[in-house]
Amino acid sequence: MNIAHIREQFPALHQKVHGKPLVYLDNGATSQKPKMVLDVLQEMEGKINGNIHRAVHYLSAQCTERYEKARTVVKDFLNADSEDEIIFTSGTTASLNLLAFSFGQTYVRPGDRIIVTEAEHHSNIVPWQMMCQRTGALLEIWEVDDTGALDPKKLEQILDKSEEVPKLLAITHISNVLGLVNPLAEIIQIAHYYNVPVAVDGAQGIVHKKVDVRSLDADFYAFSGHKLYGPTGTGVLYGKVKYLEEMAPWQGGGDMIETVSLRKGTTYAQPPLKFEAGTANFIGIAGLGAAIEFINGLNIKLIEDHENEITQKAIEALGQIDGCKILGIPGTYYGKTYEKIPVFSMTIEGAHPSDIATLLDRMGIAVRSGMLCAEPLLERFGITSVLRASFALYNTLEELDFFVESLKKVLKILR
Amino acid sequence: MTIKDKQAQIVEEFSFMEDWMDKYEYLIELGRKLPPLEDASKTEKNLIKGCQSRVWLDVKREDGRLYFRADSDALITKGIVSLLVIVFSGHTPREILDADISFIDQIGLREHLSPTRANGLLSMIRQIQMYALAASAENPA
Ligand SMILES: Cc1ncc(COP(=O)(O)O)c(C=O)c1O
Numbered sequence: 001m002n003i004a005h006i007r008e009q010f011p012a013l014h015q016k017v018h019g020k021p022l023v024y025l026d027n028g029a030t031s032q033k034p035k036m037v038l039d040v041l042q043e044m045e046g047k048i049n050g051n052i053h054r055a056v057h058y059l060s061a062q063c064t065e066r067y068e069k070a071r072t073v074v075k076d077f078l079n080a081d082s083e084d085e086i087i088f089t090s091g092t093t094a095s096l097n098l099l100a101f102s103f104g105q106t107y108v109r110p111g112d113r114i115i116v117t118e119a120e121h122h123s124n125i126v127p128w129q130m131m132c133q134r135t136g137a138l139l140e141i142w143e144v145d146d147t148g149a150l151d152p153k154k155l156e157q158i159l160d161k162s163e164e165v166p167k168l169l170a171i172t173h174i175s176n177v178l179g180l181v182n183p184l185a186e187i188i189q190i191a192h193y194y195n196v197p198v199a200v201d202g203a204q205g206i207v208h209k210k211v212d213v214r215s216l217d218a219d220f221y222a223f224s225g226h227k228l229y230g231p232t233g234t235g236v237l238y239g240k241v242k243y244l245e246e247m248a249p250w251q252g253g254g255d256m257i258e259t260v261s262l263r264k265g266t267t268y269a270q271p272p273l274k275f276e277a278g279t280a281n282f283i284g285i286a287g288l289g290a291a292i293e294f295i296n297g298l299n300i301k302l303i304e305d306h307e308n309e310i311t312q313k314a315i316e317a318l319g320q321i322d323g324c325k326i327l328g329i330p331g332t333y334y335g336k337t338y339e340k341i342p343v344f345s346m347t348i349e350g351a352h353p354s355d356i357a358t359l360l361d362r363m364g365i366a367v368r369s370g371m372l373c374a375e376p377l378l379e380r381f382g383i384t385s386v387l388r389a390s391f392a393l394y395n396t397l398e399e400l401d402f403f404v405e406s407l408k409k410v411l412k413i414l415r
Numbered sequence: 416m417t418i419k420d421k422q423a424q425i426v427e428e429f430s431f432m433e434d435w436m437d438k439y440e441y442l443i444e445l446g447r448k449l450p451p452l453e454d455a456s457k458t459e460k461n462l463i464k465g466c467q468s469r470v471w472l473d474v475k476r477e478d479g480r481l482y483f484r485a486d487s488d489a490l491i492t493k494g495i496v497s498l499l500v501i502v503f504s505g506h507t508p509r510e511i512l513d514a515d516i517s518f519i520d521q522i523g524l525r526e527h528l529s530p531t532r533a534n535g536l537l538s539m540i541r542q543i544q545m546y547a548l549a550a551s552a553e554n555p556a
Binding site for chain 1: 435436439440443467468469488489490491492529532
């Protein structure tokens with residue numbers, strides 16, 4: 001199987017926008033879906049539809065089976081210990097909000113500290129700020145350096161600062177701006193040495209790296225289905241069972257209870273159901289299962305080589321554009337190798353990202369411009385907006401060339 | 416020229432342009448021609464919220480008329496605000512508040528802006544109207 005074959009399975013890639021063939025380079029925001037996923041959604045919406053975990057009838061049983069099968073698929077994909085560690089949510093943001101609420105409720109007291117890095121997406125900042133407001137905890141910032149890399153020594157300084165160790169480190173696997181792969185295993189090791197659990201924002205990480213939560217020893221790992229070639233409105237929170245058993249539930253409702261009594265009070269179900277109140281997006285989750293099975297069917301080595309080639313060539317080609325500065329350059333920082341996924345955020349002297357993106361759109365190219373939901377990181381670099389081209393496994397080298405050539409044309413108009 | 420006449424003139428100019436690349440290039444030209452605001456006027460107060468790029472709108476009142484100046488760090492946006500400045504600058508608050516703003520739809524600008532952009536444009540117009548409203552309340556003509 002080659003990239004052309006893979007492309008054929010994504011109907012959305014074969015359309016024109018503004019009369020030009022679509023070149024979709026906004027995969028960091030959301031990915032297109034393969035036919036395998038679309039078929040599952042259509043079949044279930046149109047036919048195999050019955051509420052899960054409730055009734056004895058055929059359709060309900062079918063849907064429950066598919067929903068729970070997706071849990072097994074996700075468990076295997078992450079190499080988790082058991083299905084009980086896989087909570088289905090509506091996306092990374094929901095996963096992180098759930099975690100911030102439930103973890104905060106159970107473990108965090110006034111004066112406690114929570115660490116976040118400066119390179120986080122707003123989704124991995126704001127829920128923690130809100131948790132701090134609720135609990136009276138304090139947010140500690142692990143700052144990035146001028147290249148965007150994180151110095152482990154700074155983490156140790158924060159961890160060493162007082163007798164009371166922080167309650168949690170929340171960190172992204174891969175920043176959606178920089179595209180640099182954080183050396184998670186080492187970082188988690190440091191945190192665990194101080195008995196600090198680690199919550200990972202895997203929204204970008206899960207898409208581009210093989211994630212093994214057991215060998216990483218991550219305590220929590222959150223991701224979205226829609227960036228992983230799956231349906232919108234689906235997500236996962238992986239959590240170690242020892243935490244999930246202790247943590248208070250987030251939302252209350254059906255499915256998350258054991259018994260409900262108006263007089264004696266309510267007892268909760270075991271995880272994961274304890275954290276899945278109400279009718280889940282079971283059709284979407286079945287689609288997420290299909291997306292992961294689609295990925296499992298691909299030659300991962302081929303995909304990785306392909307993405308690495310795009311990354312190398314893009315850095316070379318963009319580097320030749322006068323005044324173009326890419327944020328997040330792969331290399332060795334603090335003795336660790338930082339790889340880069342094909343996500344290229346850049347500033348270009350004399351041209352504003354929103355102008356560039358507007359003109360590229362007219363040429364059929366979809367890219368992002370703006371703050372990328374990472375205002376603190378942009379502020380750190382003293383900028384207010386970037387242009388981002390983010391590639392997926394179905395993007396070709398020809399598309400990269402076309403993007404670079406079109407960018408040059410646009411810059412001629414703008415500068 | 417009245418606000419209505421100015422709008423008609425813009426609509427006519429755009430009608431000669433066939434494709435949207437031409438229209439954007441025209442907006443970029445307008446953006447370049449708009450004199451930049453000095454840093455002292457690029458204040459938080461003059462910053463318009465809800466735009467993808469930063470946009471500042473400054474207003475001065477002279478002889479009962481409002482004079483607008485604007486700037487943006489993005490050129491196309493600057494071109495768009497330049498249209499607003501051309502249309503609204505030099506008119507009385509009453510004229511501004513009574514104006515029927517039709518040129519944006521007539522040149523197809525709204526449908527060719529992404530919704531985030533269109534929201535930004537709306538915020539700019541609202542800000543202009545707010546200034547006019549404040550001025551007319553202060554000193555009803
Ligand atoms: C690094 C990162 N974290 C979190 C999110 C939020 O994901 P979602 O909007 O799917 O909840 C995103 C995507 O925008 C992201 O790139």
